Amino acid sequence: MPRPKTRDDALKDQVLTESISLLESGGAIAVTARRVASDAGTSTAAVYELFGDKAGLVRSIFFEGFARLAAELAVVAPSDDAHADLMSVFDTTRRFALRSPMLFEVMFARPFTEFEPGPKDFEAATQIYSEVIRRVAAVLDTSETDPTTVDAAHALVALDRGLIAAELSGTLGRSSESVERRRNTALTAIIDGLCTAQDRS
Amino acid sequence: MPRPKTRDDALKDQVLTESISLLESGGAIAVTARRVASDAGTSTAAVYELFGDKAGLVRSIFFEGFARLAAELAVVAPSDDAHADLMSVFDTTRRFALRSPMLFEVMFARPFTEFEPGPKDFEAATQIYSEVIRRVAAVLDTSETDPTTVDAAHALVALDRGLIAAELSGTLGRSSESVERRRNTALTAIIDGLCTAQDRS
DNA sequence: TAGTTTCAAGAACGGCGTTTCGAAACACTG
């Protein structure tokens, strides 16, 4: 007997898509409930029914970012060169960050005062770690469950995150050559160091 | 003939101090013009005359953070152990971040939508780089102006920043042992790798 | 004391996140 619902999953997806467009085009400051609702052709009340609150909307953006990055990482086919396969993870992540800097910042910085990701939220990043762990194990020739492998993966992810953050803020270097050279220096050095540490044990 | 100003540098310092207290106790969401003014015993108009706008207030917090960190780094006396001196920079930075996590986030994350640091703002970080460069040069036995030294310093700063960000968000590990082990693994590996790269050339 | 000039702060404005509430839209009954 009731009137039909229009605030369904399809609308939720549309609101989310519009929010990300708004984020990329105008930064975090442009993502307001009114503008998001207007761009998606609905009302603010709909946004609040679908996402709970503004933090819920940003959390969905956060998850969508990890889903997109994971999808891109999964596409990269493994080759017979374990070292190149590992580097390609960081290259892919970097290109993702340069293509969608605002979305990347939602994932790894904190441009919305309303949303501070908690431990539960960061479980979304687990699938990305697993991709790194698999390739680290191949390079080090260790088991994927070996603490050495996991520790190395954390080291690499932390470094890549720091490098990308520095590049996005413009502090890694002025020219693209210096940026790339420093990325290469850092990643090569840590992989080399992790390998020798493994060889010694 | 005028009445004396009360909105002077002393009040500005007090407002800044109260802002940082408010930030550390209640997070970025607690730092509002009204609360800052109230806690400092003045009005919002005074805050705006002193800092221009909210972004100006946050920028001052940003600079104060770098000033405090630089002061702590300068205190650490150089010893005859170059390697230990380098590691102490990262230990000091880490302890600073754990002691003042919100202030650290203002410096390296972006918890205020109002303030996005630009290239000009990041020059405040230069003094911190110079401290790292000096100690990297000692470890690698290179000149402080050698590109190799500068590249290595950027690599190390990026890694430390990534490690601290991961630790603050709780993704580096559950127990403090695993966190410290991973920090040590990462920093040791990259320094080792940077040294061998330098030895080869 | 009167006049003049500067300053301080409370009130006001638009926009934000969020909630409320009356109207609208459907299915079913008589």
Add this chain to the structure above:
DNA sequence: CAGTGTTTCGAAACGCCGTTCTTGAAACTA
């Protein structure tokens, strides 16, 4: 076909934010 009941929708309203303005007080000169 009109009426009823139930559910959904969205315009408007609320409080708080950053920011600005207006009003009135304060301090100095003459």
